[in-house]
Amino acid sequence: MTTSARFWDRIADRYSRKPVPDETIYQQKLKITRQLMHPNMEVVEFGAGTGSTALAHAPHVRHILATDVSPRMMEIARGKAAAAGIDNVRFEVSSVEELAVAAESVDLVLGLSILHLLEDRDAAITKVWDMLRPGGYFVSSTPCLGDWFKLFKLVGPVGHFFGVIPMVKVFTRKELDDSLSNAGFTIEHAWQPERKQGVFIVARKPA
Numbered sequence: 062m063t064t065s066a067r068f069w070d071r072i073a074d075r076y077s078r079k080p081v082p083d084e085t086i087y088q089q090k091l092k093i094t095r096q097l098m099h100p101n102m103e104v105v106e107f108g109a110g111t112g113s114t115a116l117a118h119a120p121h122v123r124h125i126l127a128t129d130v131s132p133r134m135m136e137i138a139r140g141k142a143a144a145a146g147i148d149n150v151r152f153e154v155s156s157v158e159e160l161a162v163a164a165e166s167v168d169l170v171l172g173l174s175i176l177h178l179l180e181d182r183d184a185a186i187t188k189v190w191d192m193l194r195p196g197g198y199f200v201s202s203t204p205c206l207g208d209w210f211k212l213f214k215l216v217g218p219v220g221h222f223f224g225v226i227p228m229v230k231v232f233t234r235k236e237l238d239d240s241l242s243n244a245g246f247t248i249e250h251a252w253q254p255e256r257k258q259g260v261f262i263v264a265r266k267p268a
């Protein structure tokens with residue numbers, strides 16, 4: 062298991078008990094995402110955590126493949142699905158780097174609070190592009206620490222070294238937009254409720 066997977070595995074139970082930071086904002090993100098959905102949709106989520114978002118969207122699409130690098134996160138997610146009687150979500154342990162999904166087979170990809178945790182966000186965005194059908198959507202939510210906490214570049218690695226926080230990449234909203242645009246995506250909607258909060262982006266692969 063990688064250091065990152067070990068970190069997330071260790072905190073998975075605690076993470077699953079933590080309420081979302083702002084329920085109103087979370088519900089608004091679910092609502093915006095749901096407006097893109099239709100009952101025949103094939104959805105992939107990477108960095109799915111304990112599966113709450115995938116399970117919330119499940120009744121609105123055909124199938125969701127929800128993946129995460131942490132086996133414990135996926136175990137908790139499977140337990141939640143069983144308790145809720147939801148059977149159209151498959152939870153699979155996989156890093157986004159190792160995720161293998163057929164080209165142009167997916168209508169919507171979710172990557173929520175994850176792009177800043179990856180060594181190479183551009184590679185992940187290209188992977189999303191490849192799996193999406195033309196006209197498909199990539200919905201992401203990403204803290205852009207480069208806009209308000211540049212010093213994190215110095216303090217973050219110390220916290221990471223001591224195992225207190227995960228590896229976090231520092232980049233700006235502009236750099237994130239550029240990553241998406243350079244991959245070919247059109248940004249259809251972007252919402253940043255507050256300066257220090259993540260930016261929620263609906264990006265589309267042109268039809």
Ligand SMILES: C[S@@+](CC[C@H](N)C(=O)[O-])C[C@H]1O[C@@H](n2cnc3c(N)ncnc32)[C@H](O)[C@@H]1O
Binds near residue numbers: 069134174178
């Ligand atoms: C901040 S949590 C976000 C979880 C969920 N998306 C949410 O919004 O609550 C980040 C998740 O990404 C997973 N993760 C971290 N690095 C990953 C990687 N390289 N590939 C796939 N998942 C990863 C972690 O295990 C963790 O569950």
